[in-house]
Amino acid sequence: MAVTYRDAGVDIDEANSMIERIKPLGARTKTPFVLEGIGGFAGLCGLPQGLEEPVLVSGTDGVGTKLKVAFALQKHDTIGQDLVAMCVNDVLTTGAQPLFFLDYFATGKLKADTGAAVVRGIADGCVLAGCALLGGETAELPGMYADEEYDLAGFSVGVIDRKNLLGPARIQADDSIIAVPSTGLHSNGYSLARRVIEGEMGAKLTDHCEALGATYGEALLTPTRIYARAVRSLQERLGPDLHALCHVTGGGVPENLPRVLPDGVGAVLDQLRPWPTIFRVIREGGPVELDEMRRTFNLGIGLLCMVKKGREADAVAALAEASEDAYWIGHLTEQSGGERVRYVNDPEDRTP
């Protein structure tokens, strides 16, 4: 008997079936800049007109062990939005307009149903981000992943005129900081969250949690917010008074905010709100120390916006137009040495 590729665990027919099902999903995300979509060796995308000095901005990310929650709940149609959000929100921090997205989907034994659900979520995310799903790779790797499991990686590219780039160079030492809420854990800290809930608390992800008004898994699987509309609204309202943006990911505010601060500038957060319930559940369930919580989770803050002092109300109004319940959370200050981010009167600074 001759040996075939299928014998070796690779099913090209199932892959082709998945490709046929995701083609219309890609088409739904098409933008005026797309020259050629899924199919062909590469994806082609033009640039918006009128850019003096175009700068390409790229980001890559995965969704970490949030995947394990999707596996446990057998719900695969929202994790793709998380993937797009993690990449696109990074690109947005420069002020760039997201142009396109590509995904890498790897699994041990391809199931077209699961794969198509994942890509549907990716396409949903691309629509929210206003970028095209330009291509992707579906990899069947026998023996690399457990049955029914998969990994995801995403790549996004945006463009901005060089003169409009946001970041540390624009920061002023008395800028105000506006917080834009997260929708939950977003896509960071899941190894710790699961360890606490499934380990220390002895709960199942499918168990109902009174405090959350949902199962633990449902609360954990809430899709990551995509801030494309929020950033555009801020840019339109504030123009050059929008100075820098910080996407709060792994490491939390203390490790991410300094990435956009120039030397000699620190942040004071003195208008903090109480955490969303899921973070209190994790802190008490561990218990997890306050500093560990701050350096692992976003604690309810998905994006921080550094704006010129005096423009706080305009920023909040612009974000409200983009359906974000944003608020003034603190300010920058000149600082030499010590913690770059100081928490003052944190309502969560108490023994759990």
Next chain:
Amino acid sequence: MAVTYRDAGVDIDEANSMIERIKPLGARTKTPFVLEGIGGFAGLCGLPQGLEEPVLVSGTDGVGTKLKVAFALQKHDTIGQDLVAMCVNDVLTTGAQPLFFLDYFATGKLKADTGAAVVRGIADGCVLAGCALLGGETAELPGMYADEEYDLAGFSVGVIDRKNLLGPARIQADDSIIAVPSTGLHSNGYSLARRVIEGEMGAKLTDHCEALGATYGEALLTPTRIYARAVRSLQERLGPDLHALCHVTGGGVPENLPRVLPDGVGAVLDQLRPWPTIFRVIREGGPVELDEMRRTFNLGIGLLCMVKKGREADAVAALAEASEDAYWIGHLTEQSGGERVRYVNDPEDRTP
């Protein structure tokens, strides 16, 4: 006892140690277009001057179960070149100049040594491709991967002036086809290759093979050729007489070549060379049917170049300048129905 992120299997210190070790690797790949390298939320890259209508060309890919060979040989410093090659060669088929590359590296338990070796290979590949390693994501996913295992995804973006795009629209029905050799399996067909060698033949990857003059694993792990110099040399010599390029990946010549052929055009391959030894070993070791071999492996051909009839010698000379031992392998022809790729007088068309 309070629970920490480290308790949950995520070691941020090991990740930071790896980041410090890969920073100089990224710096080595820097091009004049890079505005900001690894670090920050996103990578920034400008465009070459003088493009009338820039088109961005993007590709994403992985290296499949070639990873398993790297694991078995515990050799991690060349698989990164494969990753770059798989992405960049796709981008090159449009004629685009590769600008930058990003990688996704995911593992169950991060080891900075292994991770840094992988990224060193990626940086080597970027140097060969002439593109910048602009960023990447290192993901530690406890419980998702076996010990000492990891997955890789890559993402590359290039740019070309729209008027210079290669592809089906440029093809003429009597074009000549020039073959550029592969360096082995490249990064496709490893599940079948391993099944044959480890299964049917009962050999270990570390066993020496007389016919190969090397161990099976060494032969299988040969890095994928990057055709950046080859394509640039062809463009310089042939100009508009270079019509289309086909990167021979999964599915082999019969499934990849039709992707760049317009309707009504087929290919006749009548100047085929014998296969490199590794493919004969696999065919005989299975045995594997001839058609299965053709639709799984590149069989010694990494890139096919469609050039204007009469420019064959110039194409071969241009490729020789880029150190490629290329040869005329066949021609296109008008065709309605039937196999899009026909093999005539294939020296391998015999009972193994």
